[in-house]
Amino acid sequence: MARPTSSSSAEAIITEGTHVRGRISGEGALRVLGQVEGDVVLRGDLHVGVGGSLKSNIDASSITIDGDVEGTVTATSGTITVGVGARLLGDVHAARFQLEEGGEFTGNLAHDFDLPTELSELASSSKSSTSPRRR
Secondary structure, eight states, rough: OOOOOTTOEEEEEEEOEEESSSEESSSEEEESSSSSSSSSEESOOOOEEEOOOESSOOEESOEEEEEEOOOOOOESSEEEOOOOOOOEEEEEEEEEEOOOOOOEEOEEEEEEEOOOHHHHHHHHHHHHHOOOOOO
């Protein structure tokens, strides 16, 4: 009898023509070729394929968008990539964001990164010099 594959290598697929409404959460990867309305929370990677559509707040390890996404998108450990012909409307939270030529992004980008020491010191000194002084 065949053994099931481990959850770390498993990928769930929402196929073309399928419409899901509600919260989706899981440990593995998810590929969306259909439509999803509702929050998506994954410990794995999310791939929105060509023709796939999400109206969701998304929280996943890394996110690749080749379809349409509307909502707040957060990559917890990887990159958010908006591919050629893809559309992302919403806010992005990620350490790395890649917008390929021909991809569309409308929204705000919250990018967390470490500044080099020289720039970090400059940024903190300019903040202290521009803050109002108390009397």
